[in-house]
Amino acid sequence: MWKIFLHHPPRETSPINPSSISEIQEKLTDLKASHQYLAQLMNLETWAIVITMDDFFPGFWHRFMSNRQLALKKLLQQKGLDKNI
Numbered sequence: 001m002w003k004i005f006l007h008h009p010p011r012e013t014s015p016i017n018p019s020s021i022s023e024i025q026e027k028l029t030d031l032k033a034s035h036q037y038l039a040q041l042m043n044l045e046t047w048a049i050v051i052t053m054d055d056f057f058p059g060f061w062h063r064f065m066s067n068r069q070l071a072l073k074k075l076l077q078q079k080g081l082d083k084n085i
Contacts, residue, residue, distance in 0.1 A: 053060040 050061050
C-alpha cells in the first residue's frame, strides 16, 4: 500500500529553450537585487533603533556591544574554542 504513495513515475523532461534560460536568469537577477535591498533595509532599521536607544539611554550601544563581546567570550570558553580573544 505504501508503495503507491512513495512511488513517483519518472517525469518527462522537455529540453530547455534559450528564452526560458534568459527568463530564469532575469528572475535570479531580480531576486538577488531584492535580497540586497532587503539587507540594506534591515541595516537601516537596525541603525535607526540604535540611534533611538542611544538618544533615550546615552551609552546604550557601547554597553550593548560590551555585553555582546563578553557573551561571545563566555560562549567560546564553554565550547573550548577560546584562543586569546
